[in-house]
Amino acid sequence: MKQKTEERKKATIIVISGDFDKLFAAFTIATGAAASNMDVSMFFTFWGLRAIKKNMRTGNSLFGRMMGIIEGGDITKANPSKYGFLGLGRWMFGKMMKNKNVAGLVELRQMAIDLGVKMYSCETSKEVMEIEDKNLIDEVVDTVGVTSMIKHAQKSEFSYFI
Amino acid sequence: MKQKTEERKKATIIVISGDFDKLFAAFTIATGAAASNMDVSMFFTFWGLRAIKKNMRTGNSLFGRMMGIIEGGDITKANPSKYGFLGLGRWMFGKMMKNKNVAGLVELRQMAIDLGVKMYSCETSKEVMEIEDKNLIDEVVDTVGVTSMIKHAQKSEFSYFI
Amino acid sequence: MKQKTEERKKATIIVISGDFDKLFAAFTIATGAAASNMDVSMFFTFWGLRAIKKNMRTGNSLFGRMMGIIEGGDITKANPSKYGFLGLGRWMFGKMMKNKNVAGLVELRQMAIDLGVKMYSCETSKEVMEIEDKNLIDEVVDTVGVTSMIKHAQKSEFSYFI
Numbered sequence A, B, C: 001m002k003q004k005t006e007e008r009k010k011a012t013i014i015v016i017s018g019d020f021d022k023l024f025a026a027f028t029i030a031t032g033a034a035a036s037n038m039d040v041s042m043f044f045t046f047w048g049l050r051a052i053k054k055n056m057r058t059g060n061s062l063f064g065r066m067m068g069i070i071e072g073g074d075i076t077k078a079n080p081s082k083y084g085f086l087g088l089g090r091w092m093f094g095k096m097m098k099n100k101n102v103a104g105l106v107e108l109r110q111m112a113i114d115l116g117v118k119m120y121s122c123e124t125s126k127e128v129m130e131i132e133d134k135n136l137i138d139e140v141v142d143t144v145g146v147t148s149m150i151k152h153a154q155k156s157e158f159s160y161f162i
Helices: A021-037 A044-052 A062-070 A086-099 A106-112 A123-128 A146-154 B019-035 B046-052 B062-070 B085-097 B107-116 B123-129 B146-154 C022-033 C046-052 C062-068 C085-099 C103-116 C125-129 C147-154
Strands: A009-013 A039-044 A118-122 A141-144 A154-162 B008-015 B039-044 B118-122 B143-145 B156-161 C010-015 C039-044 C118-120 C142-144 C155-162
Touching: A009 A021, A009 A044, A009 A146, A021 A044, A021 A086, A021 A106, A021 B046, A021 B146, A021 C103, A039 A044, A039 A146, A044 A118, A044 C022, A062 C085, A086 B123, A106 B046, A106 C046, A118 A123, A118 A146, A123 A141, A123 C085, A141 A146, A146 A154, A146 C022, A146 C155, A154 B146, A154 B156, B008 B019, B008 B046, B008 B146, B008 C046, B008 C085, B019 B046, B019 B085, B019 B107, B019 C147, B039 B046, B046 B118, B046 C046, B046 C062, B046 C125, B062 B118, B085 C062, B085 C103, B085 C125, B118 B123, B123 C010, B146 B156, B146 C039, B156 C118, B156 C155, C010 C022, C010 C046, C022 C039, C022 C046, C022 C103, C039 C046, C046 C118, C046 C125, C118 C125, C118 C147, C125 C142, C147 C155
Parallel strands: A009 A039, A009 A154, A039 A118, A118 A141, B008 B039, B008 B156, B039 B118, B118 B143, C010 C039, C010 C155, C039 C118, C118 C142
Antiparallel strands: none
């Protein structure tokens, strides 16, 4: 493909949610847009950081470690925004999606990576929640602040807050 | 009105939420935009499908029928995102809106339909949650995938994820 | 700065949430965009009204006063969308942000005001929830309906629903 990145239409997705259904929607839109030859950037903040975390403990201070425990686990531990109780909703959705041969979150995220979707982590969220680079999957492009995110959004055909 | 659809400004609204307040906002924006002569498309996915469901049981498999029960009912059963407990918030909001002569969800949706807002259901969500065409209100235009949604969003002046 | 308001790039943020993390994101985007010389408008609706309320009782009718009690307090009482129980999450996030010298919600909102971010309250929400002008901070520019909000969104480079 000779077309330069600068000339491709852009899409920006801010992901604040760590819920299964919201992440599923975010990655579906990201892969769909990338497959439509768009230049897609995702910015993960707050609970959304779960989507790009490795499955390891996070945090240094007392509060940071507490946050690391209550928000523990990686993308495979994301519960739906409803019926999250005891992981029931996650288990049920997992079953239903498997029955219909619908790709799970890990596959969707990998598809996004393979299609060139760029993933960024939010500077302030990382700092507050004491999540470090080593806690994030290697495919994360960079850690950025809000100004950088806004530059992407300004040039985008559409931009979502998920 | 002689102006062609292609020339009208477009708006796209993705509705993932089935919450009363979020649906109220979604239909308010949709009707407001349509009344401002915009060409509005709404895409209902996950819990948002509640907004375009008929009041009937859904699902075929064991899980599908379970989902049909716990997510039972149509738009009139939407609870607010807070104080949903025992339908209390829905009842209270209903009362408060009636007292102020504010249109309810069913009326707002009808207004959207009358103003030509186009409603689409999400293919994957329907499949996973085992919701069929016969379960949806007749005004739903089509069932579409993410690529179709993205085409709408690209051409839109604004696009929300609700 | 000689550049006219009409020529600056615009951003629109609809705030339906009263959650700590969502408000934090909303004001971070607003201040970031304003600092990037954008003309930013925020529309506060439903639970989002908390962000521009004074710390005083609201409501006249029985329901209105009940709503005023259960949704009591101003922006300092905003709980995160998770772990809100007994104000625990709010307390913990407050501690963690202070430890990292990250600005709190009140400071962020003040920064937004100082940077010229325009704040509007939603007409219908105010009416339904019985929140009056005297209950809102003085910096609120105006109370508007959806048509006015849509005009802003149409002219915006990006617009979020938070």
